[in-house]
Amino acid sequence: MEPQSDILFQTERVLVRRWRDVDVDALLAAYGDAAAMRWVGEGQALAREDCLRWLDVTRRDYAARGYGMFAVVSRGDGATLGFCGLAHPGGKAEPELKYAFLPAHRGRGLASETAAAMIEHAAAEWGLRHIIATVAEENLASQRVLCKAGMARGEAWREEDGSRTLRFHWRASPENGAVVASIAAGRLRFNVYGQVLAVERREGGWRAFWSGGDGKRRPADFIIPDDLAASDLAQYLEDLFHENATPHNGEVARLD
Numbered sequence: 001m002e003p004q005s006d007i008l009f010q011t012e013r014v015l016v017r018r019w020r021d022v023d024v025d026a027l028l029a030a031y032g033d034a035a036a037m038r039w040v041g042e043g044q045a046l047a048r049e050d051c052l053r054w055l056d057v058t059r060r061d062y063a064a065r066g067y068g069m070f071a072v073v074s075r076g077d078g079a080t081l082g083f084c085g086l087a088h089p090g091g092k093a094e095p096e097l098k099y100a101f102l103p104a105h106r107g108r109g110l111a112s113e114t115a116a117a118m119i120e121h122a123a124a125e126w127g128l129r130h131i132i133a134t135v136a137e138e139n140l141a142s143q144r145v146l147c148k149a150g151m152a153r154g155e156a157w158r159e160e161d162g163s164r165t166l167r168f169h170w171r172a173s174p175e176n177g178a179v180v181a182s183i184a185a186g187r188l189r190f191n192v193y194g195q196v197l198a199v200e201r202r203e204g205g206w207r208a209f210w211s212g213g214d215g216k217r218r219p220a221d222f223i224i225p226d227d228l229a230a231s232d233l234a235q236y237l238e239d240l241f242h243e244n245a246t247p248h249n250g251e252v253a254r255l256d
Contacts, residue, residue, distance in 0.1 A: 005216070008070060008125075011117045014081060014110065015073045019058050023071050026080040027051040030100040061087070065194065066211070067126055069098065072114050081105040084114045086122060086131065095122070097133040097151075097170075112148035119149060119170055125211060127191035127253075129172040137164040188230060191253045192237055199224065199233060206233075 006017040031046040046054075054069075061068030069085035082101030089096060097118065099111050122128040133151060135142045143153070143166070151168040158164050187200045189211075196211040197220065205226030209217040228236055238252040 009117055009121050010075060011113050013075055014114055015075055016070050016084065016114065016118065016121075017073060018062065019055055019069060019071055019083075021055065023080060023083075024048065024051050024055060026071070026102060027054065027083065029102045030082055058085075065126075066196070067095075067122065070118075072099075072101070072110065081110060082114075084111075084118050086118070086128075094130055094132045095128055097131055097146075097149075099145075111142075111145045115145060115149035119151075123172050125196065127189070127196045129191075131170045133168045135166050135168065137166055143168075188233060188254060190234065190237060192241055197237070201230075 006020075008016045008018070010016070028046065028048055028051050031051065032048075058068040065088075067086050069083055069087065071080055072082045072084050073080055080102070082099065082105060084097075084099040086095040087098050088094075097115060099115055101110060119131055122131060131151075132154075133146050135146065137156065146168045147153075149170075151170045154167045154169045156164050156166045187198065190197045190199065198209045198211060198217065200207050200209070206224035206228065208220035208222070208224060210220055211217055222240060224233070224236065234252050234254055241252065
């Protein structure tokens with residue numbers, strides 16, 4: 001049985017959880033496959049040492065952003081089927097959807113099932129409103145996965161080797177039916193320069209909690225004036241955290 005603290009969400013067929021050290025063999029099986037890796041990055045299969053380094057990088061991503069890459073596990077027998085998550089390769093501002101499945105589990109619709117749920121979770125739990133994905137123009141299978149996951153084809157460009165790369169986009173909007181946030185009475189959620197903050201009205205005043213990638217909430221270490229109106233919360237948080245702003249981490253915005 002998977003520890004509940006590790007699990008992000010589940011779909012009809014899979015559980016998605018944080019990476020563990022024991023995932024290195026499955027990582028190697030998925031990303032050490034030269035045939036599949038021709039579509040990824042520089043087209044080179046990863047060695048075991050690369051996978052071990054990636055585990056460390058992913059732990060740092062969890063700590064810094066609350067998200068990163070995650071393991072996709074069968075709800076039936078608990079086997080690791082593949083990996084899916086969000087990354088910022090090269091320090092790019094936009095989170096980029098990434099996924100790879102072990103050879104035995106490709107072609108079963110698992111990638112589109114997981115990718116769609118990952119986007120929904122990213123919007124609801126991490127406050128993300130724009131997610132991209134890049135894919136080689138010849139990789140029609142991945143393009144179908146991205147379309148089924150709710151992404152739309154955008155711009156294209158030619159690489160140095162003459163090949164063409166496409167960028168797909170997902171943007172939160174009422175029209176696409178995305179679940180950006182669930183706001184109960186007296187509870188508001190904000191994207192505070194890349195972090196999700198829940199603010200609740202309780203007896204005695206406002207209480208604030210940071211949302212982490214592990215699904216846990218942590219009490220915020222600042223005070224919101226009890227008499228502050230809900231309509232003034234965004235401005236208050238912006239004034240409080242303006243020093244955290246960068247050109248890449250967005251702004252203070254209510255998630256609704």
